[in-house]
Amino acid sequence: xxxxxSVKVDPSLPIDVSIVPHSPHVVVTRFWVRKPGGDWTKVDPxxxxxxxxxxxxxxxxxxxxxxxxxxxxxxxxPGSTYLVGVTVGQNGALLSGGxxxxxxxxxxKGAAECxxxxxxx
Amino acid sequence: xxxxxxxxxxxxxxxxxxxxxxxxxxxxxxxxxxxxxxxFLGLNPSVVSHPGTARDFMVSVTNGVDANGRVQxxxxxxxxxxxxIPGASINLEAYRESFWKRLLxxxxxxxxxxxxxxxTGSTDVAFGLRLTILDESDPMKDWDFTAxxxxxxxxxxxxxxxxxxxxxxxxVVSAESDKWFKQHWNDRxxxxxxxxxxxxxxxxxxxxxxxxxxxxxxxxxxLGQWGQVLAQLQFDQRDSLQGAAETKSLTYGARVxxxxxxxxxFLELAGVHEFDAPAGSDAGSGRWSGGMEFRAGxxxxxxxxxGSRFSTLKQAExxxxxxxxxxxxxxxxxxxxxxxxxxxxxSGT
Numbered sequence: 528x529x530x531x532x533s534v535k536v537d538p539s540l541p542i543d544v545s546i547v548p549h550s551p552h553v554v555v556t557r558f559w560v561r562k563p564g565g566d567w568t569k570v571d572p573x574x575x576x577x578x579x580x581x582x583x584x585x586x587x588x589x590x591x592x593x594x595x596x597x598x599x600x601x602x603x604x605p606g607s608t609y610l611v612g613v614t615v616g617q618n619g620a621l622l623s624g625g626x627x628x629x630x631x632x633x634x635x636k637g638a639a640e641c642x643x644x645x646x647x648x
Numbered sequence: 649x650x651x652x653x654x655x656x657x658x659x660x661x662x663x664x665x666x667x668x669x670x671x672x673x674x675x676x677x678x679x680x681x682x683x684x685x686x687x688f689l690g691l692n693p694s695v696v697s698h699p700g701t702a703r704d705f706m707v708s709v710t711n712g713v714d715a716n717g718r719v720q721x722x723x724x725x726x727x728x729x730x731x732x733i734p735g736a737s738i739n740l741e742a743y744r745e746s747f748w749k750r751l752l753x754x755x756x757x758x759x760x761x762x763x764x765x766x767x768t769g770s771t772d773v774a775f776g777l778r779l780t781i782l783d784e785s786d787p788m789k790d791w792d793f794t795a796x797x798x799x800x801x802x803x804x805x806x807x808x809x810x811x812x813x814x815x816x817x818x819x820v821v822s823a824e825s826d827k828w829f830k831q832h833w834n835d836r837x838x839x840x841x842x843x844x845x846x847x848x849x850x851x852x853x854x855x856x857x858x859x860x861x862x863x864x865x866x867x868x869x870x871l872g873q874w875g876q877v878l879a880q881l882q883f884d885q886r887d888s889l890q891g892a893a894e895t896k897s898l899t900y901g902a903r904v905x906x907x908x909x910x911x912x913x914f915l916e917l918a919g920v921h922e923f924d925a926p927a928g929s930d931a932g933s934g935r936w937s938g939g940m941e942f943r944a945g946x947x948x949x950x951x952x953x954x955g956s957r958f959s960t961l962k963q964a965e966x967x968x969x970x971x972x973x974x975x976x977x978x979x980x981x982x983x984x985x986x987x988x989x990x991x992x993x994x995s996g997t
Contacts, residue, residue: 549736551743551753551788553797557805573805577798578791579739596809600801602821603788608700608731630700637825638817642809 530643532615534625538590540617544597544645545583546576547612552603552633553577554611558584563592593647599629601639608632609639679880680864683726684776684843685758688862693724693760702732712761718851721771723761730755744789754780764847772859774845782867784835787828797824834870847889860886875906896923911942 536542548554554577558570574582586595601609608630615625633639681687683696699705705727712723730736730752742749756778764770780786787793800823804816844861866880882899886892901918919934939953 548739551738551740553740553794553801555798555801555805559809567809573802575798575802577740577794579741579743598806598809598813600804600813600817602797602801602817602824608728610731610737632698634814634818636818636822638814638821640812640814640817644809 529641530627530629531646532613532624532627532643533646533648534615534622536587536589536591536615536622536647537617539588541585542587542589542595542647543583543585543614543616544595545581545612545614545616546574546597546599547581547614548576548579549610549612549628550603550608551579552601552607552609552611554582554609555600555602556582556584557598558586559596560586560589561594561596563590567596589647591648595645595647597643597645599641601631601633601641603633603637605633605635605637607637611641613643615645680778680839680841680866681776681843682778683724683756683758683760684778684841684862684864685760685774685845686724686776688774688776688843688845689760689762689772691724691760691762693722696724696726698726700731705732709759713853717853719761719771719773719848719853721761721763721851723759725757725759727757728753728755729757740788740794744791750789751779751781754783758843767847769850771848771851772845773848774843774859776841776843778839778841780837780839782836782838785829785832785837787825787832790828793824793828797821800824831873834868834873834876836867836869838865838867840865857889858887859889860884871904871906874908875904878903894924897921898923907941911940913940914938 544558546554546556553575555573555575557573559567560570561567570584570586574584576582587593589595597613599611601611603609609632611629613627613629615622629641629643631639631641686693686696697708699708705725708723708725712720714720730738738749738753743753744750758776758778759774761771761773764772787797797820800820801817804813804820806813841864842861845859847857847859849855849857862885863883864880865882866878868876868878870876879902880900883897884899885896886894888894898921899918900921901916903914903916905912905914907913915936915938917934917936935955937953937955939951939955941949941951944950
């Protein structure tokens with residue numbers, strides 16, 4: 528499952544991207560950043576929400592035209608629905624259009640993955 | 649035995665739906681039906697809808713009823729009701745800490761419709777609920793399990809955006825859960841289920857006849873690491889309809905299995921008691937069976953049993969009669985298949 532989102536940011540401030548689980552699943556995360564005209568660069572370290580708490584990454588400041596990509600690995604009961612919230616903020620405030628819900632089902636082994644791209648303007 | 653007592657006799661392990669009263673042979677599944685509504689109707693639908701939102705569910709239901717209020721046959725829905733509560737959130741911490749949130753997260757509602765037996769123009773409608781009261785084999789409650797799972801899953805993260813890691817995730821999730829269930833396959837568990845239904849005469853919802861209801865209670869406890877005791881009760885009540893009398897019956901069963909790497913033993917029994925049975929008829933019936941299986945070689949298990957029914961604990965691949973005793977031959981232990989079934993993430997007990 529893949530989603531794309533556009534968010535307007537202040538290029539002088541760092542960006543906080545939070546992964547917030549809303550269902551009883553283990554969620555592991557990986558982020559990448561791409562500056563205008565550049566390649567994807569991994570953001571260390573990888574994270575997880577195995578205790579149900581949000582996983583927040585601080586990236587940037589980034590110029591308009593940059594993108595942030597995230598991959599979520601989900602594990603839990605087979606055939607169960609996962610709900611994972613994504614929020615984008617700066618300076619402690621949520622940005623306009625900066626919250627959405629990733630939703631899907633784990634397969635018969637209990638695994639799922641989901642990815643998204645946040646285009647900054 | 650008559651009246652309130654029933655004969656205890658052989659139970660055949662049967663994985664099909666439990667049918668209502670007046671069964672010549674008690675059939676106990678030792679698991680709450682995954683979808684009680686479908687079991688109530690005697691259905692095993694090949695396609696089950698899982699509407700993800702309340703809106704999707706309402707659209708599906710209204711599509712199943714025409715403008716004249718007639719309900720379609722063959723509808724089958726399963727939903728997790730908590731997903732329909734706006735803003736509801738049950739993360740792992742809440743799932744572990746709160747019994748009620750765990751109960752809600754694991755609750756399953758089912759709804760089905762089927763052609764009425766003996767009356768093709770009418771439609772039977774049933775709705776059901778399944779609740780897991782206790783499941784100590786649930787790995788998502790265990791911090792150590794979820795920590796180990798997270799560590800393993802991180803190893804699957806893709807190198808670049810756009811790459812899929814699902815095969816890797818499948819492998820690690822399977823490996824971690826297999827490891828968990830080897831130690832927890834027979835942990836304590838308790839589940840309940842219920843279903844009820846009505847008949848829409850000529851499929852018209854405004855002309856309803858109550859069909860009855862069924863209830864299930866199923867639980868299990870472990871015997872060390874080597875065995876398990878399972879028990880189940882099922883109550884069925886069916887209203888009198890089209891000249892048939894009202895029926896009420898209680899089906900019950902218990903199973904004990906125990907074993908080690910090279911040999912297993914089992915004992916099963918079940919009975920059915922019919923309330924208000926007509927005078928002169930037998931109010932109860934039942935069966936029992938027991939047996940052993942042992943490893944005779946590579947990919948060779950030999951089993952034998954006693955009781956009024958031999959075919960239990962999974963049918964052996966080959967059965968022969970020798971010296972008046974039935975012997976079964978299989979490539980794997982039949983009890984291993986039971987252990988695998990006990991890993992009921994989804995269906996529980």
